[in-house]
Amino acid sequence: MKRFFSVLILVGILFVAACTSFNPQASYTKTDFMIPMRDGIRLYTQVYIPNDQSGLYPIMLTRTPYGVSYYDADEFRPSLGPSPNFAEEGFIFAYQDVRGKGQSEGEFIHHPVYIENKTGPNDVDESSDAYDTIEWLLANLTEHNGRVGEWGISYGGWETSQGMIDAHPALAASSPQGTPGDQFIGDDYHHYGAFRLLYAFQWTAGNARVRGTERVGIEGDDAYQFLLDLGPISNVNRDLFKDQVPTWNEFMEHGTYDEYWESKNSHADMHDIDHPVLNVVGWFDAEDYYGALGVYYAIEENNPNNRSTLVAGPWRHGGWARGSGDSLGQLHFESNTSEYFQIEIELPFFNYYLKDKGSYEPPEATVFFTGSNEWRSFDRWPPTTGDIRNLYLRADGKLSFSAPTESSASAFDSYVSDPSNPVRYTAEKRTTQGHLWTVEDQRFVAGRPDVLVYESDVLTEDITIAGPIIASLNVSTTGTDADWIVKLIDVYPSDSPGDLSDAQIMLAGEVFRSKFRNSFSEPEPLVPEQVTRIEYDLLDKAHTFVEGHKIMVQVQSTWFPLIDRNPQTFVNICEAVESYFQVATHRVYRSGEFPSHIKLRVIQ
Numbered sequence: 001m002k003r004f005f006s007v008l009i010l011v012g013i014l015f016v017a018a019c020t021s022f023n024p025q026a027s028y029t030k031t032d033f034m035i036p037m038r039d040g041i042r043l044y045t046q047v048y049i050p051n052d053q054s055g056l057y058p059i060m061l062t063r064t065p066y067g068v069s070y071y072d073a074d075e076f077r078p079s080l081g082p083s084p085n086f087a088e089e090g091f092i093f094a095y096q097d098v099r100g101k102g103q104s105e106g107e108f109i110h111h112p113v114y115i116e117n118k119t120g121p122n123d124v125d126e127s128s129d130a131y132d133t134i135e136w137l138l139a140n141l142t143e144h145n146g147r148v149g150e151w152g153i154s155y156g157g158w159e160t161s162q163g164m165i166d167a168h169p170a171l172a173a174s175s176p177q178g179t180p181g182d183q184f185i186g187d188d189y190h191h192y193g194a195f196r197l198l199y200a201f202q203w204t205a206g207n208a209r210v211r212g213t214e215r216v217g218i219e220g221d222d223a224y225q226f227l228l229d230l231g232p233i234s235n236v237n238r239d240l241f242k243d244q245v246p247t248w249n250e251f252m253e254h255g256t257y258d259e260y261w262e263s264k265n266s267h268a269d270m271h272d273i274d275h276p277v278l279n280v281v282g283w284f285d286a287e288d289y290y291g292a293l294g295v296y297y298a299i300e301e302n303n304p305n306n307r308s309t310l311v312a313g314p315w316r317h318g319g320w321a322r323g324s325g326d327s328l329g330q331l332h333f334e335s336n337t338s339e340y341f342q343i344e345i346e347l348p349f350f351n352y353y354l355k356d357k358g359s360y361e362p363p364e365a366t367v368f369f370t371g372s373n374e375w376r377s378f379d380r381w382p383p384t385t386g387d388i389r390n391l392y393l394r395a396d397g398k399l400s401f402s403a404p405t406e407s408s409a410s411a412f413d414s415y416v417s418d419p420s421n422p423v424r425y426t427a428e429k430r431t432t433q434g435h436l437w438t439v440e441d442q443r444f445v446a447g448r449p450d451v452l453v454y455e456s457d458v459l460t461e462d463i464t465i466a467g468p469i470i471a472s473l474n475v476s477t478t479g480t481d482a483d484w485i486v487k488l489i490d491v492y493p494s495d496s497p498g499d500l501s502d503a504q505i506m507l508a509g510e511v512f513r514s515k516f517r518n519s520f521s522e523p524e525p526l527v528p529e530q531v532t533r534i535e536y537d538l539l540d541k542a543h544t545f546v547e548g549h550k551i552m553v554q555v556q557s558t559w560f561p562l563i564d565r566n567p568q569t570f571v572n573i574c575e576a577v578e579s580y581f582q583v584a585t586h587r588v589y590r591s592g593e594f595p596s597h598i599k600l601r602v603i604q
Contacts (some may be wrong), residue, residue, distance in 0.1 A: 003265075024087040025076040027051055031070075034105075035096070035136045037129055038121045044068065045133065046101035048080055048093040049143050051081060056145035058150055058172070058354035059092045062152045063130065063159040065207065067102040070094040082151050082175070082321060082350075083342040089351065092144055096133060098126070098159065100211075105415055110208055110247045111158065111183065113263045114165060130163030134170055151175040153318045154288060157280075161266055164273050171355035175346065177280035179234055179292045179315050183262040184520065186290025189251060192536055193516035194483055195573070197233060197564040198223055198433045199287065200251060208247035216240045224431040227561040228422070232576045255574040257520035264572035267291075269297035276307040278349045283314035283370065283541060284328060284438040292382065293540060296381075310365040310381050311345055312542065313337045316435040329436040330499055334373040334519060369464065371544035372505070382467030386603030390472075391456075391551065393590045393597065398550075398569075399454040399553055404590050411591035415450045415557075417482070419565040419581040422558035423448060433562065442504040451587060452555040455491065463545045467601040469508050469538040473555070474533060474594035477514075479584035480525040484534050485511045485559045488598060489552035490545055498572045504552055508538040511563050515570060525570035531594055538598075553598055555588055 004072045029049050034042040046068050050057055070077050073280050077095075080087040087093075100108025115123045134148050148170045152160040157179030180187040189200045205216055218226045230239065236251070241248055254260040262268075267359065279287065279296040283431065295484055299308040313320055316573050325338025345366065352360035362375035394400050404411060426437040427444035445451050471486040487509040515523035517534055526532055545551055567576050568584040590596050 022084070024048070024078070024080050024086045026074055028080065028087070028093075030076055032073075033140075035133055037124060037132045039124050041106040041124075042104070043096055043098060043099065043106075043129065043133065045094055045096040045137075046070065046077075047095075047137075048077070049139070049141070050090050050092070052090070053143065055090075057092045057143055058143070058147040058149060058350075059094055059134075059144050060086065060350070061094045061096070061133065061137075061148055061150045062156055063096045063098055063103045063126075063133070063150075063163070063165075064086055064152065064156045065098050065108065066155070068097050069102075071103060074201055076109060085342060085347050086350070089347065089352075089426040091354075092141065094133070094137060099129070106419075108208070110250075111180075111264045111266075114162065114266065114269045116269075126162035127165045130159070131166065131168045131557060134257070138170055145174040146170060146356075149173040149175070149350050149354050151177065151350075153177045153321060155180070155289070158266065161270070164275075164277065165269050165271070167181055167273070167275060171275055173276050173278070173350055175278040175280060175349065176292070176295055176321070178282060178285055178333050179279075179295050180288040180289045180293030181267045181294040181298070182261075182265045184265075186294070186539075187288050191290070191511050191563070193520055194511045194566070195233065195251075195564040196233070196562065197227060198561040200248070201227070201236065202432060204248040204251075205241070209241075209245045213244045213467040216244075218431045221431060221432050223561050224424055224429070226431075228420075231308055231578055232581070233564050233573065234575050234577065252574040255572050256523060257516075267294045267298040270295065271302045273299055273303045273308075276349070276353050277309070277562045278346065279308065279310045281310065281312040282317060283368070284315065284432065284435070285317045285321075286438050287317045288437050309362050311341060312365070312366070312540070313341060313368040314370050316438070318393040318418045328463070329439045330441070331370065331439055331505065332366070333504065337368055340375070340445045367466075367542045369466075369542045369544055371546055372462070372464065376542070382601065383603060386466070386601050388599060389602050390595075390597040391553070392595055393553065393555075393588065395590065397452075397454050399456040399551055403592065404595055405592045406590070408589065408593040409593040411444055412587040412589045413452050414585055414587045415452060416583060416585050417450055417557040417568065418583045419558065419567060422560035422565055423451060423556050425559045425562035438509075439498070439505055439563070442487060442506055442552075443502075445556070446504060446554065448556075450558070452558060454553045454555075458493075459545055459547050459549055459551070460539055462547050463551070464543070464603050465545075466540075466542045466601045466603050468599075470535065470599035471510070471512075471538055472533070472535045472599060473596045474531055474589040475596075476529050476587045476589070477526055477568070477584050478528055479484065479582060480528060480570040481513070481515045481566055482526065482568055482584065482586055483511055483513050483557050483559075483566045485509065485556045485563075486538060486598070487554040488538060488541075489554060490543070491550035491552050493548045507543055508541050510536065510538040512536045513566065525568075531536070531589060544586055557586055582584055
């Protein structure tokens with residue numbers, strides 16, 4: 001059965017926690033170490049040990065490619081651990097630069113492959129580096145209690161997930177948060193095979209260039225115009241990076257789900273994990289939403305007896321660790337969701353498993369429902385209760401739970417997709433991808449002729465959805481390839497406060513590249529003007545469409561520069577030149593024979 005609990009927390013407790021004057025520098029001693037790995041490479045590690053020596057403390061480890069910082073002897077981190085509460089509670093904190101980053105030795109490799117069968121000291125990966133680090137800390141620190149917890153966000157979350165594989169026996173609890181898992185199917189660099197241009201450009205230019213080379217950035221104030229003027233993505237290395245960003249070149253050399261990408265799929269490595277895991281997901285994570293959910297699902301599938309739980313809240317990437325979590329963009333959640341997570345879930349998790357402190361019996365899944373703005377708990381995720389219902393695209397821009405009955409000959413909507421005039425992914429002029437586009441008001445594109453809009457009647461009762469959102473389209477095109485972007489939107493009534501009046505707030509949005517419809521490894525061209533089914537997951541959500549609102553679906557084929565431009569011809573896009581790009585006419589069918597719909601799980 002589902003168990004429900006209130007998000008209401010005593011305001012005084014949260015206020016004290018948020019405004020605590022605890023000073024870590026007065027209570028901890030900082031020491032730097034160069035910890036040797038099994039192959040001799042040494043990794044810079046910054047350790048903070050409580051001055052109070054009346055007891056022993058567990059070790060909290062986090063590993064990062066972004067630089068530990070605070071390298072000078074008199075520099076001290078202003079906050080220790082996942083949230084400020086941890087320093088006051090008392091732990092040993094260890095921060096480590098991964099290979100080739102910060103002050104660590106070695107060569108940085110972007111998401112190095114996990115080596116399952118290691119045969120000698122030179123077989124190293126992030127799993128072995130985490131193991132060796134824990135082994136050294138246990139042997140060389142005297143203040144620990146023999147237990148280690150690992151945590152991290154984003155790439156640090158991926159490092160945490162790697163530490164869970166072939167884990168050190170002392171690793172007693174892990175919390176991968178906002179974790180990438182499969183970079184071709186749904187994380188930072190691709191979504192269903194479509195290349196995430198703006199983020200990949202920024203991340204590799206800033207974090208994967210050759211050491212000592214100057215970063216190349218976006219010129220001007222508008223990434224849309226800069227990257228459009230740059231032309232096909234094959235121009236990026238030739239005109240800008242000039243072989244100084246090897247990871248970008250690797251991406252361009254692997255335009256399909258080949259062994260390169262498959263070997264980096266860490267979901268497949270989630271085996272034999274027998275210590276407790278707290279998985280953290282942000283509903284509006286612009287980077288690693290797919291991966292974080294996927295790590296949880298993989299642990300559940302491959303380790304059925306593991307004490308693995310899921311927490312999902314209304315957060316941007318890493319939002320659960322910063323700010324109060326009471327709002328995102330124009331949305332207000334009526335409570336401090338980040339503080340709730342930190343105080344009521346995260347700290348008790350590590351306290352219980354690392355210190356035997358308190359009681360900790362969490363539900364399988366603790367999720368925040370947007371719209372109704374409430375936390376709920378479930379004994380499994382996604383829930384199996386409720387009904388699967390299809391929300392159909394209908395004539396005259398209507399959206400209905402009733403299936404269409406029209407004949408297939410005329411029941412379609414069409415638009416012309418021009419790669420030289422792509423739809424913006426955000427109304428803002430930006431040089432960085434940003435985060436708020438995931439909850440942006442979509443009215444800025446709703447009037448474009450290359451964006452189809454379908455809208456329900458005003459809802460006469462609440463409709464609550466939980467779990468996957470499946471887009472099922474029947475489409476055709478005059479080209480031989482096409483992208484399909486489907487967005488599920490909550491339309492606010494005109495009497496909503498402020499900018500929310502008549503706002504079209506995106507709840508879920510995802511892209512699918514047609515040539516990968518049957519296989520991500522062996523792409524196939526579309527047959528021009530042949531009706532083809534495209535079905536894919538917009539990923540899980542927990543949301544209530546409130547009475548008086550409307551539900552909207554938008555369909556388009558460009559989302560620039562979030563996603564690279566599809567030439568709409570069947571080519572290797574990584575090598576495409578401008579002449580390969582063509583205008584195409586796309587059709588979305590809505591007949592009885594060829595219905596298009598969104599599949600939702602509607603719960604009570």
